[in-house]
Amino acid sequence: MKVFLVTLLIILTAAPVFAHPHVFVDVDVSIETGQGRITAIEQSWLFDDMFSAMMIMDYDKNRNGRLDLDEVAAFKKGYFDQFSESSYFTFIRNGKNTVKFTRATDFMPNVINGRLSCGFRLEMSVAVPVSGSDILIYDPAYYNSVKVNSASVSGGDSKKVTAKIAVFDSLKYYFGQISPDAVMLRGKK
């Protein structure tokens, strides 16, 4: 009995000594389609109150409660552009293939009820079929906790596929501990 307790206690106390989420992001996704392929992904990230307050304090230099053009440029350069290294937290899986992104366009931050929101667009550089694709949205470093709130499909194939938000159990990241949120695109029957 003692050995049982000892083993249990050691394992439970010794959780991996790594980082964990300090920023919470709610994501709305819109997938553009055409000719059976994904053509672009538009996203809107809404950050939590605390992180938003910190970023607004840092970048809203004239304290007018919004980010003006020069402040947007500084914010993009100082904060947002780094996400190109982590594919803007967006990964498309289709079978064994994984598509990543290195460039975002149409970047536009806003302040909504004191919370920072960032909209941007990811254009596809390779052909990926709509049906059967899973769009995983997560921070591999788990510094940001990303939750997909809504997903929609637009464009030529919008009536042919459904977008379902689910936890992608097949993948566990952050040292095998967490499963990401995913938008699963499946053909309508």
Added chain:
Amino acid sequence: MKKIFAALLAMAMAAVLYALYKSNVWSGFLSHLTEMQYSLRSTITGKAAEYRATGSSKGVFLIVLFSFVYGLVHAAGPGHNKAAVSAYTVSRGISGVKAAFVGALSGMFHGLMSMCLVFGVYYLTDMHLSGAIDSYGNVFASVSSVSLILFGLYLFAASFRKQEPRKEGNLIFTFISGMIPCPATFTVGTFFLAVRMPVMAFAGTLALTLGMMVTTSLASVTAGYAGKGLFSSFEDKYQLITRFSALCLSFFGVLLYLMH
């Protein structure tokens, strides 16, 4: 025979727990913990807004209370020295109040470093606060990880020389393990400074730090108890267990270094 059975039972248990870890039980638990933290942060910011609107002293109490609870929950998740503190506690064979003290001190340094950083950067520099936690955090993480590696090796070597580690060892360890500024404490402090509530920035971060101290202390006490149980079940393996724990400490330092 009894020891063989006990060892086999322990291995079977470890296998079951590993299976749970690889299944969705552990990830579900972590997701739940994350949701709780998000909810607590939203509650803190909501109470802050209420306090700004009403000026009620009850608001102050609630902010402090929820900050404390946030610290408790936050430190329960991965990455708050629990593993390093556990390894150290077992490697030194300490338990009870001493173990609690070690855990609490480590948590205290973790929170205090953040408090110093956020107030220092805000009042003494023109630096972006968002950039400060990344820049300074990485520096401290590198120093801490290398220090943990060396300290673990020192404890390992000391056991062969049959030399008792120095009395100041506990204090040194708690500082090097806790020196990385806690981003959550930093964010809470920044939030209250951003909404022009510097007194709440101090109170909130202090309460959060106290919460983290409780959790890390509990982890340390648990590890100390586990270590004591191991030593009594495997008396002839005392040196082996303490040396293995010292190497675990160095290993955690390596992992921390690779993370940053």
